[in-house]
Amino acid sequence: MIPHSRPTLTEQDAQRVAAVVRAGHVAQGAQVAAFEREVAARLHAEAAAAVSSGSAALELALRALGVGAGDEVVIPTYVCDALYHAVTRVGAVPALADACPETLSVESQEVKRRLSRRTRCVIVPHAFGLAAGLASFDGLGIPIVEDCAQAIGATDDGRPAGSRGRLAVLSFYATKMFTTGEGGMVTGPVELIDRVRDLRDYDEREDLAPRFNYKMTDLHAALGRSQLERLDSFIARRREIAARFRSRLAGRPRGLPPDARGGRHVYLRFIVDAARPVGPVIDALAARGVTARRPVFRPIHRALGRAGYETADRLWAERLSLPCYPGLTDAEVDAVAAALCEALGA
Numbered sequence: 001m002i003p004h005s006r007p008t009l010t011e012q013d014a015q016r017v018a019a020v021v022r023a024g025h026v027a028q029g030a031q032v033a034a035f036e037r038e039v040a041a042r043l044h045a046e047a048a049a050a051v052s053s054g055s056a057a058l059e060l061a062l063r064a065l066g067v068g069a070g071d072e073v074v075i076p077t078y079v080c081d082a083l084y085h086a087v088t089r090v091g092a093v094p095a096l097a098d099a100c101p102e103t104l105s106v107e108s109q110e111v112k113r114r115l116s117r118r119t120r121c122v123i124v125p126h127a128f129g130l131a132a133g134l135a136s137f138d139g140l141g142i143p144i145v146e147d148c149a150q151a152i153g154a155t156d157d158g159r160p161a162g163s164r165g166r167l168a169v170l171s172f173y174a175t176k177m178f179t180t181g182e183g184g185m186v187t188g189p190v191e192l193i194d195r196v197r198d199l200r201d202y203d204e205r206e207d208l209a210p211r212f213n214y215k216m217t218d219l220h221a222a223l224g225r226s227q228l229e230r231l232d233s234f235i236a237r238r239r240e241i242a243a244r245f246r247s248r249l250a251g252r253p254r255g256l257p258p259d260a261r262g263g264r265h266v267y268l269r270f271i272v273d274a275a276r277p278v279g280p281v282i283d284a285l286a287a288r289g290v291t292a293r294r295p296v297f298r299p300i301h302r303a304l305g306r307a308g309y310e311t312a313d314r315l316w317a318e319r320l321s322l323p324c325y326p327g328l329t330d331a332e333v334d335a336v337a338a339a340l341c342e343a344l345g346a
């Protein structure tokens, strides 16, 4: 069975983590500090604060921006539930935006329609490794949190994805661009990142303002640093795989992801438009040894019983996420493509 996702782990990764164990300092320390500096440099950010997950990063980014009870935050409906949970955890109300069929994220016009007097922030994901086109959000007048959980290393309008928003959040979960097992980070200007640092740790503070234990450990950071060294090779291989899929699938499923466009996209996933209900296609692929998924488990509006998000409904019904990760061999890519063509009867 070809899995949908698989981290790229090596003996070097194991040795870096083992070295931290041998050194005896495993909690947040020098490895975390170095990891933060390296990621900040990569994203052209002033500063970075490592945390325990992308979910924690989202929550602390919102808190650092002062988002709280009575505020609204615009988020896509066609997205991981982590965004909804982060917004509600800080006491704010998610305002759901419909999906964009090209970027699989949100369009600025649609976000504008969802703004109200209470909107304090907009979260814009770079979805599935596709740069979202942040320049089109310039002039919105509301702080943007760039969610780079699925697109570390992408380039958006000539700049690293994550460098245009007020803050950016990252995830290093096992299925992401590179991994620490679980982990996340917030990047941005020093004054906001200092707030995230304050919030992630409750220990030895004079006052009792709400604080958390959302810290990353040096064990995780050592793995992250080792993985980050190889991020460019991971991205290069993902782009090769995407190009191979594009050539093997040319003209078969209707919509394929855009080409890398001068290094914009990093293809965390390879998402195709099956132009038909994907449930039976997923079953047919499984019967042929390929694990495929819906890119989003379920749009948020559906869990809330809301209607009026036609594009997200269509994407949910008909888009398919194929295995796409550096460890996939060319033979496996060809097998996935052939299985899809058979499953679609193309």
Ligand SMILES: Cc1ncc(COP(=O)(O)O)c(C=O)c1O
Binding pocket: 053, 054, 055, 056, 058, 079, 080, 082, 083, 125, 147, 149, 150, 171, 172, 173, 183, 184
């Ligand atoms: C776009 C997006 N943001 C945030 C998260 C949350 O990250 P984590 O799983 O590290 O909490 C995810 C998780 O998959 C995600 O896809």
